[in-house]
Amino acid sequence: MTNLRNxxxxxxxxxxxxxxxxxxxxxxxxxxxxxxxxxxFVNQEIVVENRSLIGRACRxxxxxxxxxxxxxxxxxxxxxxxxxxxx
Numbered sequence: 001m002t003n004l005r006n007x008x009x010x011x012x013x014x015x016x017x018x019x020x021x022x023x024x025x026x027x028x029x030x031x032x033x034x035x036x037x038x039x040x041f042v043n044q045e046i047v048v049e050n051r052s053l054i055g056r057a058c059r060x061x062x063x064x065x066x067x068x069x070x071x072x073x074x075x076x077x078x079x080x081x082x083x084x085x086x087x
Contacts, residue, residue, distance in 0.1 A: 013068045013069050013070060015069040015070075016069070016070075016071060017071050017072065018038050018039050018070045018071065018072055019038070019039055019040075019072060020036065020037065020038055020062065020065060020070070020072045020074045020075055021036075021037040022034065022035070022036055022037070022058045022061070022062070022074075023035045023037065024054055024058075027047065030049060030050070031047055031048070031049060032047070032048050032051060032054055033045060033046075033047050034046045034047075034048065034054060034057045034058050034061065036058075036061040036062065036065060038065065038070055043065070043070070044061045044064070044065070046060070046061060058078075059078045062074060062075045062078035062079075063075070063078050063079050066078065066079050067079070
């Protein structure tokens, strides 16, 4: 992926059902910080250079969460094919 910088790699793997939240913060004029919260703790953070890359960065973080065993409905839906309607 271009223009994505993984500022904080995945910190912990809980192996089971967890609660995920995604927050996006504007850092300066052209940078946005995307954070993945797992059970109330920051587990990953990616900085993007363009507003249009926020969705891709969030999907990438949630896919990695699901792949490593931090399971939730939000993470599971991120692994589905892009453009597919969610249930």
